Amino acid sequence: MQPVNLRSFKQKVRYHQAAFKRFLKKLAKNPPRGLDPLAAKIDKEVWQETDCISCANCCKVMTPTFTNKDINRIAAHFDMKPAEFKDKWLFYDKKSKDWMNTTQPCQFLDLKSNMCSIYEVRPADCAGFPHLAKKKMVDYVHVHQQNIQYCPATYKMVEKLMAYTDAK
Structure with missing residues (x-):
């Protein structure tokens, strides 16, 4: 697991945020079959790759x-x-x-x-937080749209979801 480089993360967000938001908007309107099991699978992958303690960006820039x-x-x-x-x-x-x-x-x-x-x-x-593996993924798309700019785990989840759904 690599520590999160917030500077690099913020640059990636600026570059990909519009495409991610378009993808999530499309996903909300027309969710693919098997979205919830796919989200659960990706959730496990994301947490093997994301070191929250090296980041803590949610605690730095958001409020619960x-x-x-x-x-x-x-x-x-x-x-x-x-x-x-x-x-x-x-x-x-x-x-x-x-x-x-x-x-x-x-x-x-x-x-x-x-x-x-x-x-x-x-x-x-x-x-x-960041609410990645909720039972009905489609009900949390608006949350993910917001969180991609703050949370590397959410960013990775959306990135992987795009890759999985594009591969089909």
Whole structure:
């Protein structure tokens, strides 16, 4: 497994992003037969090639959404009341109706090690990111369209999906 070179990754994204988005849009409109098993297969391949800890770009440039369950769990971890936790680290986005981090990179990311300081109790959104192997892949295409610019694993998944579907 190679460490992620974020500079190189960002250059590849700039070069291929439009083609990837067109491909995903087409995929959403007309998903090929066997898409979900193919996505599961590719998911396994991608994680053998992707070193998340060498990257942590999601934690550096994105914010998870925090559910009430997440807030209660993480606040308890810090021995705080949920309201205190929200006041200290989160803001409420009225448009999306989500609780999110006030800062980027994430306040829980150790920038020296790229490790999450609350990994055991991290938000469900973080635990599921980048949502590659969901049961109905076609329902997550819009998420992948967004994440290809942030996540090397998503980028690789879309790249492999294009190769597999073009080969047919």
